[in-house]
Amino acid sequence: MKTVLMVAEKPSLAQSIAKILSQGSMSSHKGLNGACSVHEYTGTFAGQPVRFKMTSVCGHVMTLDFLGKYNKWDKVDPAELFSQAPTEKREANPKLNMVKFLQVEGRGCDYIVLWLDCDKEGENICFEVLDAVLPVMNKAHCGEKTVFRARFSSITDTDICNAMARLGEPDHNEALSVDARQELDLRIGCAFTRFQTKYFQGKYGDLDSSLISFGPCQTPTLGFCVERHDKIQSFKPEIYWVLQAKVNTDKDRSLLLDWDRVRVFDREIAQMFLNLTKLEKEAQVEATSKKEKAKQRPLALNTVEMLRVASSSLGMGPQHAMQTAERLYTQGYISYPRTETTHYPENFDLKGSLRQQANHPYWANVVKRLLAEGINRPRKGHDAGDHPPITPMRSATEAELGGDAWRLYEYITRHFIATVSHDCKYLQSTISFRIGPELFTCSGRTVISPGFTEIMPWQSVPLEESLPTCQRGDTFPVGEVKVLEKQTSPPDYLTEAELITLMEKHGIGTDASIPVHINNICQRNYVTVESGRRLKPTNLGIVLVHGYYKIDAELVLPTIRSAVEKQLNLIAQGKADYRQVLGHTLDVFKRKFHYFVDSIAGMDELMEVSFSPLAATGKPLSRCGKCHRFMKYIQAKPSRLHCSHCDETYTLPQNGTIKLYKELRCPLDDFELVLWSSGSRGKSYPLCPYCYNHPPFRDMKKGMGCNECTHPSCQHSLSLLGIGQCVECESGVLVLDPTSGPKWKVACNKCNVVAHCFENAHRVRVSADTCNMCEAALLDVDFNKAKSPLPGDETQHVGCVFCDPVFQELVELKHAASCHPMHRGGPGRRQGRGRGRARRPPGKPNPRRPKDKMSALAAYFV
DNA sequence: GCAAGGTC
Numbered sequence: 001m002k003t004v005l006m007v008a009e010k011p012s013l014a015q016s017i018a019k020i021l022s023q024g025s026m027s028s029h030k031g032l033n034g035a036c037s038v039h040e041y042t043g044t045f046a047g048q049p050v051r052f053k054m055t056s057v058c059g060h061v062m063t064l065d066f067l068g069k070y071n072k073w074d075k076v077d078p079a080e081l082f083s084q085a086p087t088e089k090r091e092a093n094p095k096l097n098m099v100k101f102l103q104v105e106g107r108g109c110d111y112i113v114l115w116l117d118c119d120k121e122g123e124n125i126c127f128e129v130l131d132a133v134l135p136v137m138n139k140a141h142c143g144e145k146t147v148f149r150a151r152f153s154s155i156t157d158t159d160i161c162n163a164m165a166r167l168g169e170p171d172h173n174e175a176l177s178v179d180a181r182q183e184l185d186l187r188i189g190c191a192f193t194r195f196q197t198k199y200f201q202g203k204y205g206d207l208d209s210s211l212i213s214f215g216p217c218q219t220p221t222l223g224f225c226v227e228r229h230d231k232i233q234s235f236k237p238e239i240y241w242v243l244q245a246k247v248n249t250d251k252d253r254s255l256l257l258d259w260d261r262v263r264v265f266d267r268e269i270a271q272m273f274l275n276l277t278k279l280e281k282e283a284q285v286e287a288t289s290k291k292e293k294a295k296q297r298p299l300a301l302n303t304v305e306m307l308r309v310a311s312s313s314l315g316m317g318p319q320h321a322m323q324t325a326e327r328l329y330t331q332g333y334i335s336y337p338r339t340e341t342t343h344y345p346e347n348f349d350l351k352g353s354l355r356q357q358a359n360h361p362y363w364a365n366v367v368k369r370l371l372a373e374g375i376n377r378p379r380k381g382h383d384a385g386d387h388p389p390i391t392p393m394r395s396a397t398e399a400e401l402g403g404d405a406w407r408l409y410e411y412i413t414r415h416f417i418a419t420v421s422h423d424c425k426y427l428q429s430t431i432s433f434r435i436g437p438e439l440f441t442c443s444g445r446t447v448i449s450p451g452f453t454e455i456m457p458w459q460s461v462p463l464e465e466s467l468p469t470c471q472r473g474d475t476f477p478v479g480e481v482k483v484l485e486k487q488t489s490p491p492d493y494l495t496e497a498e499l500i501t502l503m504e505k506h507g508i509g510t511d512a513s514i515p516v517h518i519n520n521i522c523q524r525n526y527v528t529v530e531s532g533r534r535l536k537p538t539n540l541g542i543v544l545v546h547g548y549y550k551i552d553a554e555l556v557l558p559t560i561r562s563a564v565e566k567q568l569n570l571i572a573q574g575k576a577d578y579r580q581v582l583g584h585t586l587d588v589f590k591r592k593f594h595y596f597v598d599s600i601a602g603m604d605e606l607m608e609v610s611f612s613p614l615a616a617t618g619k620p621l622s623r624c625g626k627c628h629r630f631m632k633y634i635q636a637k638p639s640r641l642h643c644s645h646c647d648e649t650y651t652l653p654q655n656g657t658i659k660l661y662k663e664l665r666c667p668l669d670d671f672e673l674v675l676w677s678s679g680s681r682g683k684s685y686p687l688c689p690y691c692y693n694h695p696p697f698r699d700m701k702k703g704m705g706c707n708e709c710t711h712p713s714c715q716h717s718l719s720l721l722g723i724g725q726c727v728e729c730e731s732g733v734l735v736l737d738p739t740s741g742p743k744w745k746v747a748c749n750k751c752n753v754v755a756h757c758f759e760n761a762h763r764v765r766v767s768a769d770t771c772n773m774c775e776a777a778l779l780d781v782d783f784n785k786a787k788s789p790l791p792g793d794e795t796q797h798v799g800c801v802f803c804d805p806v807f808q809e810l811v812e813l814k815h816a817a818s819c820h821p822m823h824r825g826g827p828g829r830r831q832g833r834g835r836g837r838a839r840r841p842p843g844k845p846n847p848r849r850p851k852d853k854m855s856a857l858a859a860y861f862v
Numbered sequence: 863g864c865a866a867g868g869t870c
Contacts, residue, residue: 010869035870059868066864073863081864092868121868182866189865197864215865326870338869513867520865638863 004045005109005137006054006150007102007129009117011036012336013155014056017115020160021052031055031105033096038105045111055105060121061128063092064182066190073194079597081191082590087183099132106133113148114170115163118385120572124178126170153385154345177572180582184564188589189215192555192596196544199600201638202649204607205617209525209540210638210654216561217509218520219548223556224502225527225535226545228494235490241270242486245440246479247283247433249468254479257283257433257440263486270483277436278481285474286432286439293445295424295461297452299342299381300389301415303511304504306337306408309415311533312497313458314407318515324408325390333401334412335391338512342381345388350375350420356395357413366455367417375420391416414455421452426461431470435478442467493534506558507565539610547603551596615644622660624648625671625690633658641674641689650689652676653705661686661739667714668696675739676705683747683754684737686716707735707749718749721766723801724776727813728753734801736766736779746801746811757801757811760787771800779807 008014018026018039026041039054070076070085091099106112112133116122126149140146148167152159192214200212243259264270299305303322310321325337344350354375357367381389392413398406425448433440444467447453453460470476494502499518503509509517518535521527526541537545548556567585570576618632624643631643631650639658641650652658653676661673666688677684687705695701697710706716714720718735723746726732732750744764746755758764763782770777780798788795789810799807 057868058870061868063867064865071864078864093870096870117868125868178867185865185867187865191864193864211863213864217866330870510867512869516866 001042001049001051002045002110003051003053003108004111004113005106005133006052006113006115007133008054008056008115009122009125010058011056013115013117014039014054016155017160018052018054020155020157021054021164026054031101033098033101035096036101050111053105053109054115057098057102057116057125057129058093058096060092060125061098061102061132062089064088064186065090066186073198076194078191078194078198079590079593081187081194082586082593085187087186102129102132103136107136108138109133110138111146111148112137113150113164113167115150115152118151118153120174120178123171123174127172127175130170153383154341155387156345156347158347159345171572173574173578174572176578177568180571180578180585181564181568183582184585184589185216187586188593189213191593195593195597200604200607203604203613204611205614205632205634205642206612206636207540208636211524212540212544213520213524214555215517215520216564217513217517218524219544219556220506220508220558220560221499221503221517222521222526222537222541223545223548223558224499225494225521226537226542228491229537229542232490232493237490238265238488239267240265240486240488241267242484243270243273243277243438243440243481244484245277245283245433245435245481247476248479249476255442255467255476257442260439260441267485273438274481274483277438280436280478280481282475283433283435283440283478285470285472285476286434287430287472288432288470289430291428291430292448293426293428295426295451295453295459297376297379297421297423298415298418298456299379300344300419301391301412302339302342302384302389303337304340304500304514305342306390306412307515308497308500309411310408311500312495314404314411315533316404316408317518317529317533318496318500319519320404321408322512322515324404328401328405328409328412332393333396333409335389335393336387337390339387339389340382340384340511341386341389343383343389344378344381344419348388350378353391353393353416354420357392357417360395360413361397362410363414363417363455366421370417370421376422378419389419417455418452421455422449424451424453424459424461425449429467431467433476435481493530493536496529496533496535499535502558507562508558543603543606543610547606550602550606551599552592555592555596614642614649618642621658622672622674622689625666625669628670631689650693652689652692653687653703656682656684664716666691668711673706673716683745683752684739685735685747685749686739705749707737707747722749722777723766723779724774726751726753736764738764754814755801755811756814757807758783759810760784767798769798771803773803774800776800776802781807 008017014037022041026039028037028039030037035058036056041052043050043052064087066085066087076085114126114129116125130147147169149170150163150167152163196212196214200207240263242263245257246254247257248254306325307318307321310316311318325334328334329337354367354371358364358371390412392409396409401409426445427448428443428445430441430443444464445461446466447461450460496518500514503514522529525538526544527535527537530536545556554560564585567581571578571581618634620630621633621641622631623629624631624646627643627645629643629645631641634640634642638654639652641652656676656678659675661675664673665671666673669688669690671688671690673686673688675684675686685705685707691709692703692705695704699710700708707718707721709717710719711717712719718733721736721738723734723736726734726748729748729751732748734746734755735749737745737747741764742760742762743756744758744761746757758781761781761783765780767778767780778798778800781796783790783795785795790797790806797806801807801811
């Protein structure tokens with residue numbers, strides 16, 4: 001029997017589609033990467049019985065990057081990134097082993113059906129899948145077609161079955177347009193980012209951003225925030241005057257009237273109108289009207305709207321909201337949360353979804369009534385052909401979900417119920433009055449039927465006192481007429497919700513990437529999130545955008561993306577040649593880049609106002625080995641040392657504190673050593689600022705401290721302080737931290753393993769002798785008489801931390817407290833290995849016998 | 863160390 005391989009874009013879709021096509025009779029198992037599943041069933045294909053294997057990828061299989069040597073910032077001129085620097089496709093997520101997985105599943109298959117999302121990215125992934133799978137599939141017989149594309153616009157039985165019945169071919173042009181986009185984004189983004197970062201970081205010491213990035217989406221996003229800032233700055237308040245009148249409708253009731261002219265900007269004119277009205281005793285009713293109006297129930301929920309509400313009403317940032325939604329989705333509480341669609345599919349079981357909520361403690365009443373009286377047909381929304389709108393999939397309580405997950409779920413559910421509720425109907429009554437020659441109006445709203453606002457009470461029409469019943473010609477005594485002086489007020493900073501709307505409107509990013517771009521400009525310290533989730537640009541953000549405006553406004557305008565996208569669409573439609581468009585667009589941006597580099601002084605003038613030059617920043621810390629003057633320690637990210645005399649900058653390890661290390665010097669270059677520490681619960685090591693940037697030995701790399709230095713005789717080096725191979729990681733060596741006493745530590749120089757040992761010992765040294773059993777270096781430990789934990793009043797002991805029974809009682813293995821990404825996973829990652837004493841049960845062999853010190857060192861540098 | 867786009 002022949003086999004048909006079918007591939008969807010994500011695991012959830014593979015499952016849904018397989019369920020539909022197999023009518024529920026499939027068998028499933030996890031693939032080798034643990035992320036994707038394979039669903040198998042039998043059926044017919046091209047008129048023959050076949051075995052179907054439905055699986056998926058996880059988004060893009062491949063990603064584009066420069067060849068390794070072009071990723072060295074110091075060695076490559078960013079201008080080379082436009083054409084010379086070659087790119088290569090790499091696996092997007094090496095941990096997923098997607099190519100291998102596809103090949104294992106695809107080996108020996110006869111046909112392939114591509115079920116990737118029906119957009120350009122999906123078309124591109126089709127070819128990524130084919131590149132991986134075609135070489136291992138069975139060869140076609142004499143020109144038989146083996147590659148098919150399924151095109152579907154929703155995940156419904158009819159749509160999926162129709163797609164299966166009318167298979168087509170993948171569209172190469174659409175895929176090519178994505179290849180072009182990837183290459184453009186990479187080359188342009190990286191060239192500008194590297195140039196800006198190097199240029200400004202080499203000049204200013206208080207930029208407080210380790211990366212000054214540029215991108216066709218993030219830069220216009222920042223541009224919106226700064227545009228609002230500029231409006232606020234240039235705002236000039238204007239004084240205006242308003243006539244306000246009160247009429248008495250009853251003994252003790254009065255009505256406030258709005259002036260039909262709204263306001264005037266001339267005090268004398270306002271005074272004139274006041275004079276014309278203030279002596280009038282009566283207000284005459286000119287007209288009354290009553291109109292029934294409706295407030296529409298919401299459209300079905302899509303991602304962008306969910307993010308807007310999460311930000312503006314729930315106070316949750318887009319990134320956080322998306323993570324929360326994804327968790328709710330994988331736990332089965334809501335449907336797939338990434339969709340542009342606001343229209344329910346025709347066969348969507350609205351009543352079924354509603355019934356699930358019929359016993360919910362918070363909204364059972366509303367739901368039961370809707371079910372009994374009949375639901376309202378949802379409004380016609382937009383069908384983007386991706387996924388159904390976001391809806392609850394089962395009932396959940398506050399106690400079950402808790403916190404933000406509950407708040408988001410509650411919103412999604414209330415929104416869903418609202419979409420099948422009735423519109424809110426209210427009566428708008430207006431009374432028009434004449435006082436002297438001037439007209440005034442008073443209007444009020446009374447609810448006829450609350451409709452959906454019952455489930456979304458924050459949308460409800462506010463309760464107002466009802467207007468008096470009256471008719472044309474009636475008069476009321478005038479209570480008071482006065483002039484109010486007011487001022488126009490500036491707009492406020494852009495809210496996140498407004499920014500999302502602007503991005504959506506200008507096509508900046510996609511539903512999935514909008515949160516990422518907003519997060520980016522926060523992380524790069526271009527904007528800060530203020531109360532009410534308003535985005536306030538920082539000095540850096542403002543200077544960047546003003547600089548672009550000065551040099552080349554197109555770099556920051558939202559049109560930068562849409563203009564390129566127009567070109568890309570020509571490729572997708574087969575109207576333009578991929579190579580030509582790519583070459584032409586790169587050429588345009590290359591020119592822009594060179595012009596930008598030549599004009600950078602224009603942006604620099606703005607930088608100078610806000611930031612201080614390197615030489616004027618930081619405080620003196622340690623001496624330069626070349627001129628023996630003090631270098632200044634610049635704490636702002638990226639933290640570094642700067643010698644203003646030699647005009648040299650030395651980068652330092654990040655995310656920790658830097659102190660002078662007892663004025664000790666490196667024997668190689670005479671620079672004073674500094675001590676890096678990640679905090680009291682973490683680890684610390686000395687480093688030479690020069691060696692850290694210019695590795696002294698061939699077997700060392702940039703960014704190594706003394707605990708990784710192979711100097712044969714320096715007292716701070718790995719050679720003298722190293723003990724033996726790390727108990728957890730492959731390549732690390734445990735090194736004594738000579739500064740850690742009296743709570744002594746031995747820490748791995750690669751991973752975050754730390755052994756706390758010999759508390760209160762007053763001296764710990766690494767001996768030249770090694771252990772007979774494991775060949776690790778012995779430690780020579782001295783205790784004070786009063787505090788010695790050693791048996792029999794001893795104060796000194798020499799032994800092996802791994803094998804010596806006396807020491808094993810005094811050593812405790814831990815993980816350094818650290819937020820560094822390298823150390824993610826931390827404690828508890830490995831069962832039975834992470835915490836507790838570094839002690840093996842008696843009689844059992846050491847599971848990872850430490851190698852002798854020199855072979856550990858040798859292995860370390862391979 | 864960089865972009866933006868998929869998704870886990």
